[in-house]
Each structure stands twice: as C-alpha cells, then as structure tokens.
Amino acid sequence: MKAAIVTIGDEILIGQIVDTNSSFIAKSFDKIGIGVFEMLSISDDKQHILKTLSSLQNTFDVVIITGGLGPTKDDITKKTLCEYLGDELVYDEAVLAHVTQLIEGFFKRPITQINKDQALVPSKAQVLFNKVGTAPGMWMEKENTVFISLPGVPYEMKYLVENEVIPRLIAKFNRPYILHKTIRTYGIGESLLAEQIESWEDNLPDFVKLAYLPSPGQVRLRLSARGNDEKQLQIELDKQVEKLHQIIGEAIVGFDDGETLEVVLGKLLKEKGLTLSTAESCTGGKIAATITSVSGSSNYFKGSVVSYASETKVNILGVAQELIDRHSVVSVEVAEAMALGVQKLMQTDYALATTGNAGPNKGDADAEVGTVVIALATPNGVYTEEFNFGQPREKVIDRAVTKALEKIYKEILKN
Incomplete structure (x- = not known):
C-alpha cells in the first residue's frame, strides 16, 4: 500500500502557515498499515494541479489532497478535479441542506450563492460528509488510484480523516501491519552510537528497519517492522530491543x-519520593520549563531561581561576591x-545549577563562547562538570538543558 499526500495552497509555499495536515494524515495512515511515500505542497494553479495528479496516477494506491475547497474564486480544487476526471459538478442536496442550516441557523444570515456552491461536488464522487464545516470531502477513483480531496482547515480535515477516510480505506484495502518502537538514548552522539550498535544493526531481519533521529543531546532509534503477522512483528521488535x-x-x-527524558525523570523522582529545584543562569529557566511541562511535576519539583544577573546569584542564592570576583x-x-x-x-533533595556563556558574544564572562558549567547538588555532595557546546546560542541552551537532566537522571539511578 502506497500513498501520497498533496497540500494545495500558496500560503504554505510562501511560509505563511506551517503544513501540519500532512503530519496528521501520515500518522493516521501509518497506524492502519498504509505507507506514505511522498508529500507534495503545490500552488493554487490549475495546470500545476493537473500535472501533479497525472504524475501520481497509478503510481500510488491512494492520493489524498487537502486545501482549495473554500468558497472563494482562488479555491479551484473541485473544478480542477472535475477536469482531470472528465466529470462535472452537481449539487449534493444533503450538503446543501447542511450548509443552509449552518449559515441561516447558526450564523443567522441569509445564504448566498457562494455559500450554496460549497455543496457542488463531482457527480461521480462519493461525498464525505463534513459535520464540522461547510466544505465536504470527496472520494474519487480513476483506474488504480483513489483520489481523496479534503478541506485544508485542520480541524475539518482531522474530523474527515478519522470519521470518513480511515474507515473507508480499511474496508477497501488489504493492508500489512506496520509497528514501530522508538528507543530514546542520551549522552551518546549519533556517530559513536552507530559504531557501538553496528553489528546489531547489520543483523536486523529484512522486515525490520532502523532510523536514527538525532537532536541536541539525544538520539532516538526508531525500529519499524512491516508484515502480515502482527503478533510475530511485536515479538521480533521486543527481541531486538532486548538485544539493544x-x-x-x-x-x-x-x-x-x-x-521523553523529563517524563522518565519525573517518574523516577516520584517513585523514590525525591524533590528537585534549579538555579539557572545561561539556560534562563528552560530547565524548569522542561520539567514542569510534565503533568504532576509539582509532586517533585519545588521551584527555580533564574539568576541571570550576578547580583541575583549573590542576593538570592547566597553566592559570595568574592567567589565570583576570584x-x-x-x-x-x-x-x-x-x-x-x-x-x-528550596529544601530539596537535589538541585541543578547552570552558568555559562551561550553567546554569540563573549560579554563580561572570561569563559569562551559555548561554555556551560552544570552543577548537581545531591544529599551526598555536589558534582560539577564543564562543557563547551559550541554555537549557535539556541544549540548551547538546548544541549545544556538535556545534559543537566541527563546528569540527575543517571545520578539517581546509581542510588
């Protein structure tokens, strides 16, 4: 099963909005064993749309299109689909009644011809009824490809995918199972990690694929298994994770x-009945924000001091001015x-502190740009480590946050 996703709209191509529709559709398809092999964003241009449809015809089992179904003149998707399929637009009475009820009943204004034209659909299309909006979805077939056209408004698109598209795809196609297992690793760079697991990776079964998903301070390893026996796929994934x-x-x-690391850390702190606080300079409160993004973090996180200025370090945290001067x-x-x-x-069991020079300018500090010092106060003493995370500034801060959480996580695991 191969699918392609096409988003139509100049607003995406000029960066005015971010295409979140494709991500949602891809995840939804993946859950039912339909692989997305191509994503395209194209302009509101008839010839471009026709060329795209032609290029995808018979190459993909399913082509799902979002956008261009609005009531204004620049929304040309329906007319273009009709031209491509050799069809004509007709009014769908159920959709027209729905649009009329929304406009006259909910919005309390007379329905216009533009509103009525929302009920126009290709005569050969199966209408995907849109209960949360005025533009219906459309299911059309040509030769070996199903074309599905949906409105670009995200909540309308999501409603139609969940309630109309997915059930129809399940009923029409025999699909393989696709199972994923994502393993989160911290403290090892992508290249070093690849070296350490090279032999394991080389011996993965043909139906199991590995992808590296790196980000500052962490690498996610995603195992994907595809086949017709769901139970056997799950057994194989579990076996490979155990080997890893x-x-x-x-x-x-x-x-x-x-x-995520903050979720796992939170579970560990809660399980052991431990508390945590932070004192942040160069990270500007981002460690605290990351920790408190987890629901229930008030059970173990007691607070933070963002001591960006030296006087705050002295006046609030009690750092001696002489220590800073020296x-x-x-x-x-x-x-x-x-x-x-x-x-x-804060009267906590553990406390994290960061101070550093995130850049891009050196400023008042003597330390090189990218330098971050992370300290962890524990019930048994304080442990400190110095790093240089390079540049740019955002990378330095993100890596400092990840490394700080990693330090406390590993320290608690020892005890």
Whole structure:
C-alpha cells in the first residue's frame, strides 16, 4: 500500500502557515498499515494541479489532497478535479441542506450563492460528509488510484480523516501491519552510537528497519517492522530491543514518543519520593520549563531561581561576591555555590545549577563562547562538570538543558 499526500495552497509555499495536515494524515495512515511515500505542497494553479495528479496516477494506491475547497474564486480544487476526471459538478442536496442550516441557523444570515456552491461536488464522487464545516470531502477513483480531496482547515480535515477516510480505506484495502518502537538514548552522539550498535544493526531481519533521529543531546532509534503477522512483528521488535539494551543499556532512558527524558525523570523522582529545584543562569529557566511541562511535576519539583544577573546569584542564592570576583561568574566554583544555594533555599533533595556563556558574544564572562558549567547538588555532595557546546546560542541552551537532566537522571539511578 502506497500513498501520497498533496497540500494545495500558496500560503504554505510562501511560509505563511506551517503544513501540519500532512503530519496528521501520515500518522493516521501509518497506524492502519498504509505507507506514505511522498508529500507534495503545490500552488493554487490549475495546470500545476493537473500535472501533479497525472504524475501520481497509478503510481500510488491512494492520493489524498487537502486545501482549495473554500468558497472563494482562488479555491479551484473541485473544478480542477472535475477536469482531470472528465466529470462535472452537481449539487449534493444533503450538503446543501447542511450548509443552509449552518449559515441561516447558526450564523443567522441569509445564504448566498457562494455559500450554496460549497455543496457542488463531482457527480461521480462519493461525498464525505463534513459535520464540522461547510466544505465536504470527496472520494474519487480513476483506474488504480483513489483520489481523496479534503478541506485544508485542520480541524475539518482531522474530523474527515478519522470519521470518513480511515474507515473507508480499511474496508477497501488489504493492508500489512506496520509497528514501530522508538528507543530514546542520551549522552551518546549519533556517530559513536552507530559504531557501538553496528553489528546489531547489520543483523536486523529484512522486515525490520532502523532510523536514527538525532537532536541536541539525544538520539532516538526508531525500529519499524512491516508484515502480515502482527503478533510475530511485536515479538521480533521486543527481541531486538532486548538485544539493544544489552549493548547500550546505560544510554537508554525511555521508549516511544511519550517517554521523553523529563517524563522518565519525573517518574523516577516520584517513585523514590525525591524533590528537585534549579538555579539557572545561561539556560534562563528552560530547565524548569522542561520539567514542569510534565503533568504532576509539582509532586517533585519545588521551584527555580533564574539568576541571570550576578547580583541575583549573590542576593538570592547566597553566592559570595568574592567567589565570583576570584573565579569568574562562569566557573565550577560559582556553579557549585548556586546549586547548594537553591538546594538550601528550596529544601530539596537535589538541585541543578547552570552558568555559562551561550553567546554569540563573549560579554563580561572570561569563559569562551559555548561554555556551560552544570552543577548537581545531591544529599551526598555536589558534582560539577564543564562543557563547551559550541554555537549557535539556541544549540548551547538546548544541549545544556538535556545534559543537566541527563546528569540527575543517571545520578539517581546509581542510588
């Protein structure tokens, strides 16, 4: 089963809006065993649309199109589809009644001809009834390809995909199972990780594929298995994950997209009845924001001091001015004092502190641009490490946040 997704609209091509529709459709198709092999964004131009449809015809089992179904003159998708399919537009009485009820009953204004024309559909199309909007979806077939046209408004598109498109695709096509397992690793770069698991990767069965999904401070490994026996696919995925755990177990902190490091850390803190606070300089509160993005984090996270200025470090966290003068604000000594200060202030078991020079300019600090010092105060002492995360500024901050969470996670696991 092969599918293509086409989004129509100049607003996407000029960057005015972000195409979230394709992502939603791809995820929905993947769940029912339909692989998306191509995504296209094209302009509201008749010839361009016709050329695109022709290029996809008989190459894909399903072509799903979003956009261009509105009431204005620049919405040309329906007319163009009719021309491509050799069809004509006719009024659908059920859609017309629905549009009339929405305009006159809900919006309390007379229906216009433009509104009525929303009920025009190709005569040979199966109408996908849109209960949450005025533009209906349309299911059309030509030779070996199903063409599905949906409105571009995200909530309308989602309603139609979930309630009309997916049930029809399941009924029409025999589909393989596609199962995924995503393993989250921290503290190992992509190239080093690839070296460590090379032999395991080379021996994966043909029906299991591996993808590397790197981001600052972490690499997700996505295993995808495709076949007709769902139970056997799941057994094989579990077996491969167990083998992987034997190789890089210390680097694995979670599975699947919902288990981010902050989620796993939160579970660990809650399970052990431990509390955490943060004192942040160069990360500007982003560690705290990441931790508190998890529902229920108030059970273990007690608060943060964003001590961006030196006087805040001194006046709130109790860092000695003499320490800053002697060692510089970006130093192991100051980071340790910040961690101990917020640990005492918030009365927590653990405390994280960051100080650094995220750039792009060197500023008042002596440290090189990209330098970050991370301190972790624990019940047994304070542990500090210095890093240089390079540039740009956003990368430095993101990597500092990830490394800080990784440090406390690994420290708690030891105890």
